[in-house]
Amino acid sequence: MPVVVWAIAADQLRLAFLLFLAAAVSDAVDGFLAKRFGMKTEFGAYLDPLADKVLIVSIYVTLGITGVIPLWIVILVVSRDFMIVGAIILSWLIGRPVKIRPHMVSKLNTGMQIVFAGLVLAAYGYNFNAGPVLTLVMALVAVLTLLSVGLYLGEWVRHMNSAEAGG
Helix, strand or coil, X not given: CHHHHHHHHCCCHHHHHHHHHHHHHHHHHHHHHHHHCCCCCHHHHHHHHHHHHHHHHHHHHHHHHCCCCCHHHHHHHHHHXXXXXXXXXXXXXXXXXXXXXXXXXXXXXXXXXXXXXXXXXXXXXXXXXXXXHHHHHHHHHHHHHHHHHHHHHHHHHHHHHHHHHXX
């Protein structure tokens, strides 16, 4: 991940795309092998999505700072993740821990975020015009991010209200 961030910051978007692609392929192979051979672990179940989020947030922030993607999409994507983590920490701190399970919308959102980042890196790294497709995928990322925020927030509020009523 640090090398991908460096490559983006150094305007080496072709290299950034190739490294990003290698990371995505290795993540997919790792997931497949873990499922196929029954090698899933609790640690891996926490580490894999965390690694995905760190990579996505790092890439979005770097692409935003360098002006490759609009800052509003960076703020939307990063704010969603901070909101979810903040809600989990807050519920834990006040003694009402909430267990968050990913919704299908959130899985689609993460997938679309990865597709958008890869498409941006490929388009800029290989100098091809993907304008309409980039706009469409960015719009899908925005809509799915907002839907995901709404689902998680609703679930968190329900949990906090039920814990309050029961406690």
